[in-house]
Amino acid sequence: MxxxxxxxxxxxxxxYRVGAIVVGLIFIAGLVLLTGHSPIDVxxxxxxxxxxxxxxxxxxxxxxxxxxxxxxxxxxxxNAGLYNLGVEGQMIIGGIAATLALRLLQDSAPGPxxxxxxxxxxIAGGVVWALLAGALNVFxxxxxxxxxxxxxxxxxxxxxxxxxxxxxxPGVASMSGTAPFPETLWLPxxxxxxxxxxxxxxxxxxxxxxxIVMRNTYFGLRLRAVGLNPRSSTVQGIPATRYLLSAFALxxxxxxxxxxxxxxxxxxxxxxxxxxxxxxxxxxxxMLGNFNALFVLPLAFFFSALNVGSLTLPIQxxxxxxxxxxxxxxxxxxxxxxxGLSQQARARARAAAVRKG
Amino acid sequence: MFAKRDTxxxxxxxxxxxxxxxxxxxxxxxxxxxxxxxxxKPTAAPVAATVAPTAATKPTDVPKPTDVPKPxxxxxxxxxxxxxxxxDGGWNQAHVEGSKYVMAKIPGVxxxxxxxxxxxxxxxxxxxxxxxxxxxxxxxxxxxxSDDFKDDALETAKKYPKIPVIHASGDYSWKDGMAYKNQPxxxxxxxxxxxxxxxxxxxxxxxxxxGKIAFLGPLVNDETRRLASAxxxxxxYCWETYRGKKAADLQFKVxxxxxxxxxxxxxxxxxxxxxxxxxxxxDVTISGLDTPEAAQETKKAAAAGKKVKFVHYDLKTGCDIxxxxxxxxxxxxxxxxxxxxIKAAQDGKxxxxxxxxxxxxxxxxxxxxxxxxxxxxxxxxxxxxxxxxKFVKGLADKSINLWKGPIKYQDGSDFVKxxxxxxxxxxxxxxxxLQGMDGQSK
Numbered sequence: 001m002x003x004x005x006x007x008x009x010x011x012x013x014x015x016y017r018v019g020a021i022v023v024g025l026i027f028i029a030g031l032v033l034l035t036g037h038s039p040i041d042v043x044x045x046x047x048x049x050x051x052x053x054x055x056x057x058x059x060x061x062x063x064x065x066x067x068x069x070x071x072x073x074x075x076x077x078x079n080a081g082l083y084n085l086g087v088e089g090q091m092i093i094g095g096i097a098a099t100l101a102l103r104l105l106q107d108s109a110p111g112p113x114x115x116x117x118x119x120x121x122x123i124a125g126g127v128v129w130a131l132l133a134g135a136l137n138v139f140x141x142x143x144x145x146x147x148x149x150x151x152x153x154x155x156x157x158x159x160x161x162x163x164x165x166x167x168x169x170p171g172v173a174s175m176s177g178t179a180p181f182p183e184t185l186w187l188p189x190x191x192x193x194x195x196x197x198x199x200x201x202x203x204x205x206x207x208x209x210x211x212i213v214m215r216n217t218y219f220g221l222r223l224r225a226v227g228l229n230p231r232s233s234t235v236q237g238i239p240a241t242r243y244l245l246s247a248f249a250l251x252x253x254x255x256x257x258x259x260x261x262x263x264x265x266x267x268x269x270x271x272x273x274x275x276x277x278x279x280x281x282x283x284x285x286x287m288l289g290n291f292n293a294l295f296v297l298p299l300a301f302f303f304s305a306l307n308v309g310s311l312t313l314p315i316q317x318x319x320x321x322x323x324x325x326x327x328x329x330x331x332x333x334x335x336x337x338x339x340g341l342s343q344q345a346r347a348r349a350r351a352a353a354v355r356k357g
Numbered sequence: 358m359f360a361k362r363d364t365x366x367x368x369x370x371x372x373x374x375x376x377x378x379x380x381x382x383x384x385x386x387x388x389x390x391x392x393x394x395x396x397x398k399p400t401a402a403p404v405a406a407t408v409a410p411t412a413a414t415k416p417t418d419v420p421k422p423t424d425v426p427k428p429x430x431x432x433x434x435x436x437x438x439x440x441x442x443x444x445d446g447g448w449n450q451a452h453v454e455g456s457k458y459v460m461a462k463i464p465g466v467x468x469x470x471x472x473x474x475x476x477x478x479x480x481x482x483x484x485x486x487x488x489x490x491x492x493x494x495x496x497x498x499x500x501x502x503s504d505d506f507k508d509d510a511l512e513t514a515k516k517y518p519k520i521p522v523i524h525a526s527g528d529y530s531w532k533d534g535m536a537y538k539n540q541p542x543x544x545x546x547x548x549x550x551x552x553x554x555x556x557x558x559x560x561x562x563x564x565x566x567x568g569k570i571a572f573l574g575p576l577v578n579d580e581t582r583r584l585a586s587a588x589x590x591x592x593x594y595c596w597e598t599y600r601g602k603k604a605a606d607l608q609f610k611v612x613x614x615x616x617x618x619x620x621x622x623x624x625x626x627x628x629x630x631x632x633x634x635x636x637x638x639x640d641v642t643i644s645g646l647d648t649p650e651a652a653q654e655t656k657k658a659a660a661a662g663k664k665v666k667f668v669h670y671d672l673k674t675g676c677d678i679x680x681x682x683x684x685x686x687x688x689x690x691x692x693x694x695x696x697x698x699i700k701a702a703q704d705g706k707x708x709x710x711x712x713x714x715x716x717x718x719x720x721x722x723x724x725x726x727x728x729x730x731x732x733x734x735x736x737x738x739x740x741x742x743x744x745x746x747k748f749v750k751g752l753a754d755k756s757i758n759l760w761k762g763p764i765k766y767q768d769g770s771d772f773v774k775x776x777x778x779x780x781x782x783x784x785x786x787x788x789x790x791l792q793g794m795d796g797q798s799k
């Protein structure tokens with residue numbers, strides 16, 4: 001298993017990393033040129049579309065929250081040596097659980113109470129879904145990648161079933177979602193924008209928690225030990241199973257929270273694509289950041305801005321906004337290739353040093 | 358173990374890419390009637406300007422975003438938010454055609470169009486956000502084009518009380534309606550497509566040899582229930598009247614896919630549904646979708662020697678996809694009603710704009726300047742077109758009134774009692790499909 005700590009050694013292959021990103025950027029610029037637009041114009045427009053108006057900036061913040069939450073959760077699982085691809089499903093179940101709570105409480109409990117319960121329900125839903133993948137992994141010896149992906153499909157199917165079935169709008173059966181909740185059940189936002197202070201605070205608290213736990217606690221240290229080698233850590237007296245399941249639970253809790261907030265703060269209803277693919281995006285964020293919690297915020301911010309800014313591609317340039325997905329993918333691939341090359345360079349340097357010595 | 362990690366990265370990237378591209382309706386490119394070729398030059402030549410979302414544009418032609426829009430005296434930008442692709446050969450394309458009509462009729466009006474605004478094609482984007490951005494870019498009016506935008510339209514109208522918001526379809530501005538919201542700057546426009554669908558049903562009934570007609574339905578709501586039911590009423594009338602057969606011998610099956618167009622993994626696949634229809638002996642399909650799967654699959658089956666026909670929907674030129682198999686296309690002509698509403702907005706008289714549910718212009722249902730609902734007769738009608746003409750004439754002079762009772766719901770209860778005629782409210786809020794139809798009511 002790769003050590004996340006490997007990034008901390010001085011990198012003789014830094015040029016490869018930078019070089020790969022530059023090549024990636026040139027490739028993207030070429031793509032944009034092919035569509036008949038100036039890459040600079042497109043870049044400027046995308047930046048403007050992410051930060052030009054308060055609505056747009058608020059949207060960047062609103063997207064930042066689920067990205068940060070999911071990425072923080074993934075920090076735990078990655079450092080425990082787990083590839084929690086089920087993060088999407090955990091987010092969806094969080095959304096479903098929050099919707100369930102709101103549906104049960106909307107007529108009986110005051111708004112703030114119902115929303116608080118819904119958030120807790122979202123967290124609980126995420127935990128349950130993640131522990132399911134965890135149990136399959138730890139006790140069933142099924143790769144967590146496949147367990148997670150499988151559970152993603154189940155969660156997605158469940159959302160679609162509920163929207164078309166028991167939770168459909170009166171007289172309507174459409175994939176456009178359940179009936180919106182009354183405004184008393186919307187988390188308050190800053191002005192008329194979409195940024196919710198509650199969601200932002202939740203994201204920040206979870207981020208600080210993650211950084212502290214991973215850097216300054218015994219738990220974080222042991223989790224990494226388990227991630228490096230579960231068998232030897234068990235020999236040394238660390239209960240690996242418990243740590244692995246804890247990582248799943250933490251990750252699920254944060255993804256579930258993100259899913260619940262999607263319902264309470266963004267969509268105000270359950271839609272089939274409640275996760276908006278942000279779980280997958282957060283996987284890339286964590287991998288790009290070399291599994292380090294400190295890089296979560298800046299990278300999540302960058303990808304959030306890219307995601308929000310890409311809406312201008314169809315508006316202003318009549319371009320397919322899927323191009324933003326391509327940009328995203330190219331950047332991530334470039335970064336990974338760069339890392340691979342730099343590691344090879346480092347290995348060569350080390351080998352050369354050994355020969356010399 | 359970096360290989361594993363990189364595999365995961367590749368998988369995740371792939372997932373995102375698939376999610377980004379996979380949801381695009383598969384049908385669009387083949388089904389495109391002639392594309393506009395003019396590149397958009399909104400400022401240079403306002404009268405002839407066309408915004409063509411599909412045409413590649415040169416950077417110099419792109420309006421530069423400005424923080425402070427400087428409106429010229431005649432400059433009036435409208436944001437048009439489409440639920441699907443602009444070249445879908447159906448509903449969305451009809452709205453784009455409407456925008457072109459407006460630009461030709463009102464000098465100085467330009468459109469900025471955003472397509473595919475739905476959570477499958479554009480995850481993490483909501484209709485309200487697109488409206489925010491369009492308004493920030495200087496749009497003075499917003500048009501939402503799908504029933505599914507009803508909440509977005511209301512939210513946008515509330516957020517910008519001075520921006521006129523049109524929601525094509527929907528009933529929030531209908532004072533007598535069941536969902537009336539007192540939001541003066543929100544207006545609903547819709548055409549009485551029920552008549553178009555009656556013609557569609559009639560064309561189907563005149564041409565089925567097996568006596569089995571299929572209706573390829575989108576999602577279930579008030580609108581689609583009444584449209585499918587209207588198609589059935591038209592079919593039943595023509596089956597009994599012109600073909601002299603018994604209503605009991607007519608099968609009319611409705612299958613809902615779950616959305617206005619195919620979303621892989623979420624809706625039923627309309628291509629598969631079409632194949633089930635055709636293999637099940639349903640030799641005429643009436644399309645209710647935004648996209649042209651009915652036309653495409655019928656064309657394929659006809660090429661393979663099967664005797665099958667279809668009725669298109671939404672777009673005037675819809676038959677062009679497969680002319681020989683096409684019985685016709687009931688279509689929307691949004692232009693004239695858009696012109697009226699936009700002129701009202703320009704004159705500052707938009708607030709409390711009356712709810713529009715326009716009948717066809719019965720003097721000439723295909724008049725581009727006056728009829729909101731029309732019907733293109735298809736080549737596939739052949740000799741039956743004479744009966745079609747009779748039927749349309751009967752609807753026009755009101756000698757044929759298919760909303761007259763007794764009409765029963767699917768469960769046998771009364772929709773309209775004998776001697777009564779359904780009111781607009783009864784028609785709009787029809788609670789079930791009608792007796793004689795086979796399919797889900799809710």
